Amino acid sequence: MPxxxxxxxxxxxxxxxxxTEFLPVSSSGHLVLLQRMLGYDLGGGSMTFxxxxxxxxxxxxxxxxxxxxxxxxxxxxxxxxLWLIVATIPAGIVGLLFEDGIxxxxxxxKGLLYLAVCFAATALLLLLAELCxxxxxxxxxFGWKHAVSMGVMQAVALFPGISRSGSxxxxxxxxxxxxxxxxxxxxxxxxxxxxxxxxxxxKGIVFDEPETVTALGxxxxxxxxxxxxxxxxxxxxxxxxxxxxxxxxxxKWFSLYLVLLSLACLWLDVLGIFPAAA
Numbered sequence: 001m002p003x004x005x006x007x008x009x010x011x012x013x014x015x016x017x018x019x020t021e022f023l024p025v026s027s028s029g030h031l032v033l034l035q036r037m038l039g040y041d042l043g044g045g046s047m048t049f050x051x052x053x054x055x056x057x058x059x060x061x062x063x064x065x066x067x068x069x070x071x072x073x074x075x076x077x078x079x080x081x082l083w084l085i086v087a088t089i090p091a092g093i094v095g096l097l098f099e100d101g102i103x104x105x106x107x108x109x110k111g112l113l114y115l116a117v118c119f120a121a122t123a124l125l126l127l128l129a130e131l132c133x134x135x136x137x138x139x140x141x142f143g144w145k146h147a148v149s150m151g152v153m154q155a156v157a158l159f160p161g162i163s164r165s166g167s168x169x170x171x172x173x174x175x176x177x178x179x180x181x182x183x184x185x186x187x188x189x190x191x192x193x194x195x196x197x198x199x200x201x202x203k204g205i206v207f208d209e210p211e212t213v214t215a216l217g218x219x220x221x222x223x224x225x226x227x228x229x230x231x232x233x234x235x236x237x238x239x240x241x242x243x244x245x246x247x248x249x250x251x252k253w254f255s256l257y258l259v260l261l262s263l264a265c266l267w268l269d270v271l272g273i274f275p276a277a278a
Contacts (some may be wrong), residue, residue, distance in 0.1 A: 004108065006223035009038050014054055014227035018178045018234025021058040022187065022242055024126055024166025024254050025261075029115050032160045033265065053224045057231025062187055064232075065239045069188060083144065083185070087151030088192045093156040106160045116265035118161025119194040123258035124253035133179055140176040142185065149175045150182065154189060164190065165224035166254065169246070187239060201246050240257045 016034055020027035031051060063070065073081040106114055140146075153171035157164040165186050172182025 003222065004220045006219045007226055008134030010050075010223035010227040011230055012038065013050075015058060015234050016143035017054040017227070018058055018061065018236075020140065020163075021055070021190070021231075021235055021240045022062075022165050022238040024122065024163045024169065024251065025258055026119065026122060026161050026166070027055075027058070029119060029163075030260075033109060036112075037070055043137045049201075050224055050227065051231075052198050054227050054231045055194050056198050057228040058235035059191065059198065059226075060232040061235030061239060062190055062194075063128055064236060066184075066188060067070040070191070071183070072148045073188075083142075083147035083186060087145075087147045087154065088196070089159075089160060090151045090155035092196060093191050094158055095193075096200075096229075097185075099158060102134075102158060103161075112265045112269035113157075115161045116262045116269065118159050119262035119265065122163045122166050123255040123262065124160065125167055125170040126255045126258070129173045129179075130255075132174050136176075139178045141174075142177050142181040146172045146175045146177040146182065147185065150185060150189065154193060162250040163258075164193075165242070166251075167238075171249075180243075183242060187242075210241060 013031065013034060016030050017027050020030045030052070043215075073084065078207065105111065147271065149171045150168040153167045154164060156162055157167045166184040168189060169182045173179050177185075
């Protein structure tokens with residue numbers, strides 16, 4: 001791939017990853033769809049490495065925004081830290097057991113159809129959360145049941161198209177937590193799950209399939225670095241935006257966007273546009 005093409009595609013993917021990781025619209029679903037549309041398939045498993053590094057960029061963003069909250073986790077009574085550990089377990093188990101199968105399914109021939117279903121499911125979850133916010137009379141202090149429900153939903157969000165931030169915030173809200181508390185905890189939850197995914201995936205690639213990294217070449221590494229930078233910058237902006245608007249519990253515009261995106265995926269699937277790579 002020519003260097004100019006690598007650069008602009010990396011800018012697009014990094015920007016989209018940064019924005020959609022923390023907006024309730026599914027970053028993984030957008031990456032799967034965009035990589036098909038852009039024809040950005042490096043072959044040999046190199047795209048897995050690219051996606052890992054794009055997620056690393058958003059990890060940098062959330063650490064930059066929440067560094068004070070992260071330090072507070074390690075102060076007595078350590079309850080928030082225990083919440084975080086418990087909430088991370090479901091996604092860790094599901095990821096280790098089924099991540100390869102999920103990736104294969106969504107990159108296969110029926111990938112667009114699966115994306116359409118998952119985008120629609122996220123839209124429904126967000127609408128339910130908004131209805132909950134509008135109708136309930138009181139909110140609960142954040143506790144164990146909110147952390148557990150959000151942890152379970154984070155495991156479900158390993159399916160591309162199911163927004164991690166959107167589904168976990170919705171789960172916490174539906175369980176009775178303040179939307180702001182659920183959002184803050186959701187962003188903190190992204191740290192161990194992204195860090196763990198990056199560490200496990202990099203270990204597997206570097207030690208078991210090092211050729212997938214070396215196959216990138218100089219142009220590929222430049223593209224990765226650019227993608228990481230844009231992912232971090234736009235991830236930072238997306239977090240700041242969400243923290244300002246989340247208190248209103250207004251998710252309907254995100255839901256509408258996801259419904260339109262779901263319909264677009266169905267249309268592309270029917271027409272056979274942007275098929276899976278051979």
